[in-house]
Amino acid sequence: KKKSIYLKQITIIIVNKNLHSLVALFKESKFNKKKAIFLVAVILLSLIIVSKMTLNDEKEKFVEKGTTDGLSRALLKNGIFQNPWDTWKKPEMSGLLRWGLFHKDNTKLPSDNTILDNNLPVHLTSDEEIKKFCEEDTTNKIKIIWIGHSTSLINFENKIIIMDPVFSERASPFAFAGPKRFRPVPMTIDKIPKLDAVVISHNHFDHLDYKSVLSLHEKFGKNEANPLNWFVGQGTGEWFKSCGIVKNVHELLWWESKNFKDLEFVFTPAQHWSSRGGFTENKALWGGWVILGKSKKVYFAGDSGYCPAFKEIGQKYGPLDYSFIPIGAYEPRWFMGPQHVDPEEAVKIHMDVKSNKSFAIHWGTFALASEYYMEPKEKLDEMLDKYSVDKNNFITLRHGDLNEFE
Incomplete structure (x- = not known):
């Protein structure tokens, strides 16, 4: 049975x-x-x-x-x-x-939560902390809460933005199977007092979560005076329509942009793919985001293998002030290499886009691949030494911590 x-x-x-x-x-x-x-x-x-x-491979079906x-x-x-x-x-x-x-599974997730708490501590954000986070003036700085995996909440030039919101227990369409969160979310959606925009890199389940999207829409999307705006790749709007979200969803192709509340949201290339199951494969475009403010620039790389796009992004928009770059879910390389960068390639992205300050994402939350669960952080340190990059300029954040950078 x-x-x-x-x-x-x-x-x-x-x-x-x-x-x-x-x-x-x-x-x-x-x-x-x-x-x-x-x-x-x-x-x-x-x-x-x-x-x-x-x-x-269906490359012959495409015309460049x-x-x-x-x-x-x-x-x-x-x-x-x-x-x-x-x-x-x-x-x-x-x-x-x-x-x-x-393939051997080397994740070696400890069953003892005290070990996880020591290696990957989670700060449970209080109501007062998140309220202050959203209200404090960020004209000349950025405030960041890494919620886990690729989900980060930022206060950038006094706009509250969330990246790839996933608050569910599993990164999966199913409750019974799929990668299970081994670090808890440091806050829940109902605790967030304000939200202006959501950026979605692509539609895989560890980046676009149905329950989280519905919860965000229910809380922030029905305010007629200040509705939540969604920034997504071309083709993703159909999925939002299926969720009953038809307004304020902006679909873009690579290099296209949309102005919103004194910010410019630019959809940038990434080497990846998309699918929500069934016959949806690659019908929605994947990518990253550059958010241009009055004085600062934010870059969110999304999911990607290493490719020529990053030098193009650096040439067009660099130097970038703050970058969110993936470092995990990269083993085995023969399978993951084209779609997920490893820590060495993450450092190359940091250099290619001319990032002043980078933050590691896409690790430490879900076991999506075969590397040891703490290896992304360890290898990042090694690669920063290898390429003579100041370790203060590419850092890992603790789940739930309130961070501030000028």
Whole structure:
């Protein structure tokens, strides 16, 4: 019976193309995985034949459009987006199975919460602290609360902005499977007194969370005088419509911008992909965000493999004052390399975009890959030494801490 339930979960996850959830399920399974290989292969073959939902390379379906400004553009044909660089390789289902079934899991998450509390302490933000955070003048500085993974709340030039809000227990469409949060959220949405804008890098479940979006919309989106505005990649608006959110959702292509409350939001390239399951693969564009203020600039890299886009961003908008750069979920490199940077590549991004101060994200919250759970931070320190970058200029933050930088 347990095996039947397990295989049913595998089938549902494969159909929805939630790669992290499938690997997490393999990690959590307690019966002999080798006995499931044949049945999983049968399931995969059936899905390939019936629904044609594989992740095979479809580069021949795209026609590259020439540009005169030297900036990279996403390829687009028949409503499907694709990365334009030779550094990109799409993740194959065969690679996913190889990783999930045979690759050693080195995350080594301790079962003892006291160890986690020591290595990754969480500051539970009080009502008074978050109120002060939102009200304090930030004309010449930025205030930051790292909520975890890629979710950060910032007060930038007196506008409250949240990046890739995920407050749920799992980064998954399912309550029963998928990467589970091993560090608690330091605050809940109901504690946030004010919010002006949300930026979404892409639609994967660890970056775009249904329950969190609905909660934010319920609290801040129905204020006619000062409604919450959403900044998303082209194609993501359809998902918001399915959630009943039809107003103040701004869809952009790479390098397009939208002005809002004295800030300019620019959607920038990243090397990644998108899917919410079913036939939605790559129908919504992924990317990062540059937020231009009157005197300062913020950069949010989202999810990305290392590619030429970062030098382009640095040339067009650098130097950038504050950057949020991913450092985790990068092993095994043969599978994760094209879609997730490692700490060394994160340092290269820091240099490419000419960042004055960078903050590490996409680590320390969900076990999405195979590296030791504290390795991203350790390797970041090593790579900063390797490239002679001041460690004060690229730092990790503690969950829930109130940080202030000029």
